[in-house]
Amino acid sequence: MSLSSSASEYTLAVPDLEKNVSGTPGPYGTTSPGEGDSTGLPPPHSAIEAVEEQAGFDEKDGERVSKGDPDWEVRFEEGDVENPMNWSMRYRWYLVFTAGLLVLNATFASSAPTGVLSEMKTIFGMSDEVSILVLSLFVAGYVIGPLFWGPLSEVYGRRPPLIVAFALYVGFQVGSALAPNTTAVLIFRLLGGICASSPIVVTGGQIGDLFEPRIRGLAISIFVLAPTVGPAIGPIIGGYMGDAGVRWSALYWLLCAFAAFCLLVIVFTIPETYAPVILVQKAKRLRKETGEPWFAPLERKQTGIKARVNDVCVRPFAMLVEEPMLAAICCYMSTIYGIMYLNFVAFPIIFQGTHGFRAGPSGLMFLPFLFGSVAGTSLSALYYNPKYIRDAAVYPSSKVPPELRLNSAYIGAPLLPISILWLGFTSYPSIHWAVPMMSGCLMGFALSLIFLPLMNYIVDTYIYSAATALSAATVIRSIAGAVFPLFGKTMYTALTAPYACLILAVLCMLLMPLPFIFKKFGPRIRGRSKNARLAAEAMAATEAL
Numbered sequence: 262m263s264l265s266s267s268a269s270e271y272t273l274a275v276p277d278l279e280k281n282v283s284g285t286p287g288p289y290g291t292t293s294p295g296e297g298d299s300t301g302l303p304p305p306h307s308a309i310e311a312v313e314e315q316a317g318f319d320e321k322d323g324e325r326v327s328k329g330d331p332d333w334e335v336r337f338e339e340g341d342v343e344n345p346m347n348w349s350m351r352y353r354w355y356l357v358f359t360a361g362l363l364v365l366n367a368t369f370a371s372s373a374p375t376g377v378l379s380e381m382k383t384i385f386g387m388s389d390e391v392s393i394l395v396l397s398l399f400v401a402g403y404v405i406g407p408l409f410w411g412p413l414s415e416v417y418g419r420r421p422p423l424i425v426a427f428a429l430y431v432g433f434q435v436g437s438a439l440a441p442n443t444t445a446v447l448i449f450r451l452l453g454g455i456c457a458s459s460p461i462v463v464t465g466g467q468i469g470d471l472f473e474p475r476i477r478g479l480a481i482s483i484f485v486l487a488p489t490v491g492p493a494i495g496p497i498i499g500g501y502m503g504d505a506g507v508r509w510s511a512l513y514w515l516l517c518a519f520a521a522f523c524l525l526v527i528v529f530t531i532p533e534t535y536a537p538v539i540l541v542q543k544a545k546r547l548r549k550e551t552g553e554p555w556f557a558p559l560e561r562k563q564t565g566i567k568a569r570v571n572d573v574c575v576r577p578f579a580m581l582v583e584e585p586m587l588a589a590i591c592c593y594m595s596t597i598y599g600i601m602y603l604n605f606v607a608f609p610i611i612f613q614g615t616h617g618f619r620a621g622p623s624g625l626m627f628l629p630f631l632f633g634s635v636a637g638t639s640l641s642a643l644y645y646n647p648k649y650i651r652d653a654a655v656y657p658s659s660k661v662p663p664e665l666r667l668n669s670a671y672i673g674a675p676l677l678p679i680s681i682l683w684l685g686f687t688s689y690p691s692i693h694w695a696v697p698m699m700s701g702c703l704m705g706f707a708l709s710l711i712f713l714p715l716m717n718y719i720v721d722t723y724i725y726s727a728a729t730a731l732s733a734a735t736v737i738r739s740i741a742g743a744v745f746p747l748f749g750k751t752m753y754t755a756l757t758a759p760y761a762c763l764i765l766a767v768l769c770m771l772l773m774p775l776p777f778i779f780k781k782f783g784p785r786i787r788g789r790s791k792n793a794r795l796a797a798e799a800m801a802a803t804e805a806l
Contacts, residue, residue, distance in 0.1 A: 333553065333554050333555050333556055334555075334556060334557070334558065335540050335543050335544040335547065335555050335556065335557050336540070337536070337540070343539055343543060344536065344539075345470045345471050345534045345536065345539070346470075346471060346472065346473065348471070353471045353472065354480075355530075356467065356468075356471060356531065356534070357468060357471070357480045357483055357484060358483070359526055359527075359530065359531060360460065360464035360465075360467055360468060360484055361464075361483055361484050361486065361487040362487075362523065362526065363423070363427075363460035363464055363523055363526075363527070364460050364461055364464060364484065364487035364488060364491065365487040365490060365491045366457070366460070366491070366519055366520060366523050367457035367458065367459075367460055367461055367491065368461075368487060368488050368489075368490075368491025368492050368495075369491040369492070369494060369495050369498075369516075369519070370399065370434075370453065370457055370491075370495070370516050370519075370520075371396065371399045371400055371454070371457070371491070371492055371495065371602075371742075372396065372491070372492040372493075372495030372496055372499070372602075372605050373495035373496070373498060373499040373512055373515075373516060374395050374396060374495075374499055374509075374512060375396065375495060375496040375499050375500065375605050375609070375620075375624070376496055376497075376498070376499025376500030376501065376502055376503040376504075376512070376620045376621070376624060377499055377502065377503045377509040377512050378392045378395060378396075379503065379620065380503060380508075380509045381395065381446070381509050384509065385442060385443045385446065386443070387443055389750060390747070390750075391443060391447075393606065393746050393747055393749075393750065394447055394450075394747075395446060395447065395450055396602070396605060396746055397743040397744070397746050397747055398447055398450045398451040398454065398743070399450045399451070399453060399454035399457070400454060400602060400739055400742040400743040401451060401454060401739070401740075401743040402450075402451050402452065402453065402454020402455035402456070402457065402458055402739075403454055403455075403457070403458040403461065403735060403736075403739030403742065403743075404736050404739045404740050404743065405454075405455050405458075406426075406454070406455040406456065406457070406458030406459060406461075406462075407458050407461070407462045407577070407731075407732040407733075407735040407736050407739075408574060408577060408732065408736065409422075410422045410426060410458060410459040410462050410463055410732075411462040411463070411466070411577070411729060411731065411732030411735075412576065412577075412729065412732065414462070414463045414466055414535065415466075415535070415537075415729075416559075417538065418533045418534075418535040418538035418539075419463055419464075419466065419467050419470070419531075419533060419534050419535050419538075420527070420531065420532070420533050422459050422463050423459055423460060423463055423464075423527050423531070424524070424527055424528060425459075426456040426457075426458075426459030426460075426463075427456070427459070427460075427520060427523055427524040427527060428524060429452075429456045430453055430456035430457055430459075430520050430524075431517060431520045431521050431524055433449050433452045433453040433456060434449075434453060434513055434514075434516045434517035434520055435513075435517055436448075436449040436452075437449040437450060437453065437513040437516075438510045438513035438514050438517060439510070458735065458739070461488070461735055462731060462732050462735055464484070465481075465484065465716075465731055466535070466727075466731075467531075467534050467535075468480045468481060468484055469720065469727070470534035470535055470536060471534060477717075477720070478641075478645075478646040478649055478650075478666070478717055479642050479646045481713065481716060481717055481720075482638050482641045482642040482646060482713055483638070483642065485638065485709070485712060485713045485716055486634060486635065486638045486709070488712075489601070489630075489631070489634040489705060489708065489709060489712075490631055490634060490635075492601060492602065492605070493627040493628070493630050493631040493634065493705070494627070494631065496605060496608070496623070496624035496627055497621075497624035497625060497627060497628070498515075498624075499512055499620075499624065500619075500620035500621040500622075500623060500624030500625075501620075501621040501624065502515075503620045503621070504619050504620050504621035505621075537557065537558060537559035538559065540557035540558065540559065541557040541559050541560055543555075543557065544556050544557040544560065576726075576729045577729050577730075577732045577733035577736060578733065580723075580726065580729060580730055580733050580792065581733050581737070583790075583791065583792065584723075584730075584790055584792060584793075585786070586722070586779070586783075586786050586787070586790065586793075587719065587723075587730055587733065587734070589775055590715050590718065590719060590734065590775070591733065591734045591737040591738065592737070592772065593711070593715065593772045593775050594711075594712065594715055594734055594737075594738045595737045595738040595740065595741035595742075596741065596768060596769065596772055597677065597708055597711060597712065597769070598712075598738040598739075598741055598742050599738070599741030599742055599744065599745035600681070600745065600765055600769075601708065601742070602741075602742040602743075602745055602746050603745040603746055603749045603765070604627075604630070604701075604704075605746060606746045606749030606750050606753070607684075607749055607753050607758070607761070608623060608626050608627065609623055610750065610753045610754070610758070611684075611688045611697060611753075611758055612626050612694060612697075612698075615688060615689075615690050615758075616690065616694040618694075626694075626698045626701065627701065628701075629698055629699050629700075629701035629702035629705070630701035630702070630704055630705040631705060632702055632705065633701060633702040633703060633704060633705025633706035633707075633708075633709070634705035634706070634708065634709045635705075636702075636705075636706050636709075637669075637673070637705065637706040637707070637708070637709025637710045637713075638709050638713065640669070640710070641669055641709065641710065641713050641714075645668055645669045645714075648668065649665050649666060649668070652665050653665055661721070662783070662784065663717075663718050663721035663722045663783065663787070664718075664779060664780050664783045664784070666714045666717040666718045666721060667714045667715075667718060667776045667779060667780055668714070669710040669711075669713065669714050670710060670711050670714045670715065670776035671776055671777065671780075672707075672710050673706070673707040673708070673709070673710025673711040674707075674711060674772075674773040674774075674775075674776055674777075675773060676703060676706065676707035676710070677704065677707040677708065677711065677769050677773075678766040678767075678769040678770045678773065679703065679707075679766075680700050680701075680703035680704035680706075680707055681700075681704065681762050681765050681766040681769065682762060682763065682766045683697070683700035683703065684697050684700040684701070684704070684758070684762055685758050685759040685760070685761065685762025685763060685766070686759050686762070687700065688758040688759065688762075689759075711776075714776070715776075716731075716734075718779070719731060719734060722787060722790075722793050723792050723793060726792045730792075752764075
């Protein structure tokens with residue numbers, strides 16, 4: 262299953278093989294005791310052919326796969342050890358933390374070169390605008406990658422995209438470290454970003470594979486912390502490496518080593534968690550062991566070239582057009598995400614230009630942002646998630662309103678513009694540097710309280726299409742993350758920090774009412790949404806099983 266499906270929907274539908282040896286009707290037709298094997302082995306080949314003629318079969322990888330006889334559909338039975346939701350809680354939480362580690366790797370790499378950009382500009386003769394592309398192109402890779410990794414993870418499972426992406430990612434970090442010129446640096450950064458986006462979309466689905474909705478909120482709280490922690494620690498480590506006189510390429514070798522470590526973690530400790538793919542593996546095993554026409558639901562889906570191209574290139578954007586609610590959420594998330602990456606340009610202007618800091622100490626100015634993000638995530642995990650569980654307990658599982666997820670956004674939405682104004686109007690040389698620095702604490706706190714509930718809201722609203730919806734959200738916010746830094750230096754230089762921050766704060770104020778609008782009108786909007794309605798109907802059908 263994925264963020265877009267629930268593994269609990271699968272219950273084992275096992276034909277009664279004993280009926281085939283007792284002379285009573287079974288899925289192969291009626292047999293006498295002498296026709297079958299008393300141990301329950303497959304019936305004679307002629308009986309299998311009779312079922313094929315009646316139900317119809319497809320050829321898949323040289324095997325007979327039933328087109329639709331429900332008696333042969335492989336499902337999870339209650340307590341099935343192959344169901345990821347039945348794995349031990351300790352192991353599932355280990356997988357949550359490894360998912361966070363993979364995302365931390367990707368987002369740390371996006372901002373780490375900040376501290377060595379000055380040396381890179383000197384060595385490669387880069388202009389200020391081109392040097393910013395070293396950051397922006399990596400984030401631009403987040404725009405392209407999710408179009409492939411998200412849908413592919415719903416066809417081939419979670420492991421293959423992660424393994425392929427990280428193997429390539431390691432190679433692209435080597436390419437960045439050995440790049441002979443500006444063009445090579447920029448190309449390898451873009452390719453690295455494309456591969457680094459894989460864990461951002463795939464591991465989110467992996468968490469959905471492991472937990473039911475009432476527990477999933479806590480898991481996502483921990484997982485979502487990584488996209489804010491990674492960019493915050495990148496400038497710190499990169500800045501001190503730059504101040505220490507370490508060659509710029511050493512930073513990329515560090516990123517390469519980190520990526521290689523994560524690749525080993527994936528290969529040796531992360532199993533397949535996507536329930537439909539696990540069921541495909543189970544069906545293949547049963548067909549091989551019994552010779553009977555077992556099939557998994559995923560095998561009946563159309564997976565031709567046209568369908569796969571549609572899943573990869575069309576579905577995420579189609580959802581944005583079909584779903585105004587999703588488009589509005591993406592707009593809000595992309596704005597705050599863009600502002601976060603804009604800070605990687607704004608902070609050096611404020612703290613190096615205005616207060617005379619070197620790159621290393623300037624990177625430390627991101628620590629309050631990091632602490633604020635941790636505080637916001639902790640509040641969500643320790644207060645808002647238990648509150649959600651209590652509030653959701655009064656509803657049937659299929660009827661829990663997604664709007665219950667939005668409580669923390671009602672606090673974070675007004676705090677975000679306040680934090681931006683704080684940064685801008687305390688950035689004067691006459692004001693101590695600690696005052697604008699501490700605005701980052703409120704900014705990280707507010708951003709976490711907005712970002713996390715909106716992520717959960719997308720998941721709970723679209724369920725079976727959530728991975729594609731999250732891919733669309735990742736693409737849109739990554740565009741903002743790539744574009745905002747490009748005009749950041751010009752904006753803060755031409756307008757000065759106070760007025761640049763004023764514009765950003767006004768933009769956040771315009772989007773601030775969205776969580777409150779969803780609270781009041783969300784059920785009505787979801788009722789008009791095809792994807793949300795189908796998700797609700799599927800959940801109700803699952804609960805009725």
